[in-house]
Amino acid sequence: MRDEVKAALEAVLFVRGEAVGLDELVELLDVPLLDLKVIMDELLIEYNNNHRGVQIIMMAGPAYLMCTHPDCSDILSRMERPVRRRLSQASLETLAVIAYRQPVTRAEIEKIRGVKCDKVITSLLERNLIEEAGTKAVAGKPMQYITSEGFLRVFGLTSLKDLPELEEA
Amino acid sequence: MRDEVKAALEAVLFVRGEAVGLDELVELLDVPLLDLKVIMDELLIEYNNNHRGVQIIMMAGPAYLMCTHPDCSDILSRMERPVRRRLSQASLETLAVIAYRQPVTRAEIEKIRGVKCDKVITSLLERNLIEEAGTKAVAGKPMQYITSEGFLRVFGLTSLKDLPELEEA
């Protein structure tokens, strides 16, 4: 029983990834407060008296937080978790127009999409999916856009020739 | 030194919250593969030979995943986690078809469920439970869907092989 509660405490702190109040733990595990406190203290000792990469911190409340040990911060800072993200429909459409019609100006993209595209273009530029390719020789000298190397990489193309052919409308 | 590497391994697995490949660990910790393997084996024993709430699973690759022990699922399911939301019956049915038949097209799912599934599919895509997996080489080139990494996380699976077996109709 004691071991089960300890395991449950450990699991709850692990999954939550943020501070969990003692009150909440009592409610969750349905164990009297005093018993829980004793078991938690044991768990704290197990975690913190050894040289480990993960520790449990007691905070005001009291609340408990499972987190990494500061000694490991060096390695952890090297480890950045890539964020997997889908492009929004607006980004995809804009990117598609640029891919198939490059070089193309913002006004030309807006004419096709029927909506303002300045923000989308900025975000595509920031994400390194498109780049500027000089101005167009018409009044106002608008900037033209083309797809970038990054675009090819993201969509697994070796060159723009690999873009699927399209029956133009 | 050995303890430091072990602590670092522990910290990395904790922070990542998903499977980390041995290759990546070697690169991150800058320790020779064989040494790392030995230390990792020790860590595995420490974690898994005791009755604990957190375990480390070795997966194909090899890759390592720190996650909770199945014995604690009862308490953890009672815990309100910010990302946890009940899935509707429609979502569950659609996910089931995709999980067991992947890759599968919308028409195939609709044939099985007998109802339109476009909205459900869109919502599953947005919640990152499924993803697109290219088109099927039939007339109309319909998009095919597969389950995502997010699906494994949400359902506590380490791979699609963990899906409960199904008595075939």
Next chain:
Amino acid sequence: MTYVVDLEAFHGPMDLLLYLIEKDEINIYDIPIARISDQYISHLQGNDVSDLDNLGDFLLMASYLLNLKSRMLLPRPTVEESTDEADEIDPREELVQRLLNYKHYKEAAATLGMIHEGEMARIFYRNTADEILGPEVIVNDLGSLLKAYRSLLRQLTEEEPSYEIRLEDISVEDKMEEIMSRLAENTGEMVFQDLFLGVRYRRETYALFLALLELLRLQRVVARQSAVFGDIMIYLRGEQHVDER
């Protein structure tokens, strides 16, 4: 009727059909089509289905069942060459297969639901939502890109005839402002034709011209043509350019 069931509770026609069959403990391989289709239809009639999308799916199944019922009532055509039972295809067979198939995935869904709710032993991943995030990996594939472009082109061809309606927001007042500021940028003068550079739509041309006429009327600008067929120059009024030459 002893059963009052909310249609909304069913996740489609297959679900309802399966319920009717299981309720009466009917052998799925020998479904009394006439009875089941009557029950099915009375369910539809007894319910206010607010969701029309869903209703369509239910009605499709109803017509399929009625078709099946009529085929069951008709005497089977006797094939001259062979009268083997084996060669006869039960019209219900497709329905049975579909029902079994659906049942199969419905059960799988229930299992997934139990796993999700933690009712079955499962592991939990750590909640890493607000962990330090590294570089972004975009997971769209080429198919989605292509699809986006195709739908765009389709919209484009459909909407082309009415395209100019979008430009209702061109106002003469805005164009007056535009002319004034362009004049200011061009040290107070410009060639009439330059006014229309880069203009794509006829409506915009009209608006510009009307704006110019209005500015002339208000005497905020002056237009001057120094020779027949020569350039018409527009000057900002009240500046040195207005002085008589």
